[in-house]
Amino acid sequence: MPELPEVETVVRDLRPHLLGRRLLAMHWGPRPLRRSKPATARTERVDSRVNAIQRRGKWILVFCDQGQALRIHLGMTGQLMVVPATEPRPDHLHWWADLDNNCQWRLRDVRRFGSVEWFVRGQEALTELEQKLGPEPLALPVGYLPKVAGQSSRSLKAILLDQTIVAGVGNIYADEVLFQAGLHPLRPAATLSIEDWERLRRVLRDVLQRAIRARGSTIRDYIGGSGLQGQFQNQLQVYGRWEKPCPQCQTPIARLRVVGRTSYYCPQCQK
Secondary structure (H helix, E strand, O other): OOOHHHHHHHHHHHHHHHOOOEEEEEEEOOOOOOEEEOOOOOEEEEEEEEEEEEEEOOEEEEEEOOOOEEEEEOOOOEEEEEEEOOOOOOOOEEEEEEEOOOEEEEEEEOOOOOEEEEEOOOHHHHHHHHHHOOOOHHHOOOOHHHHHHOOOOOEHHHHHHOOOOOOOOOHHHHHHHHHHHOOOOOOEHHHOOHHHHHHHHHHHHHHHHHHHHOOOOOOOOOOOOOOOOOOHHHHOOOOOOOOOEOOOOOOEOEEEEEOOEEEEEOOOOOO
């Protein structure tokens, strides 16, 4: 599933193609996405100009000049691109928007776990997210993590995956962050010192920033809004590297299940 670096890359790729453009109409295909508004209409006439595109956690928010907004989630296999309207429609195309420059903005989603929601009162799109998402990990204040999780008996992996605590982190980057911070994924949050928490905060920001610069990680289906793949998968140190040597100590990378997700770690570096 695309995480913060992948979604941020898509947003940055789309801005030059969409800002200032007028959305003329939006179309939903016959097969439903995970969540969709309008739920019944196949076509929504819009005729509204795009004013802003931003990311919140793993969500994409598009605000228009007449107060409406789109809220988009890529799910597991969603791909968003702007292409000429004359380009043949690909398979698994479930949503598209007509632009005022003879182009179309398209969502292709093989597994249909993504969503496209249209809000006539655009602020509702953001308000709903703010009620259930924690702060952005790129701007976590010092002391936030021990304040909200320092007394918890939950594992560190569960804490990082909890979107109400930190928004945007998923399985790939949680594993990479814990490895580079030298912390075991099953370690109870309450056992960390203030120094451990601060190291985790700094590493979290650093890993995500480096992943954004590399356009995210293409493990299976992910491509950016320009059609280019990510490159951070070439820098992954533990995720997906089961039984391969640890880049720091050469111990074989191990794996286990944490909160239903496969987690990769070094038994030596992350005791």
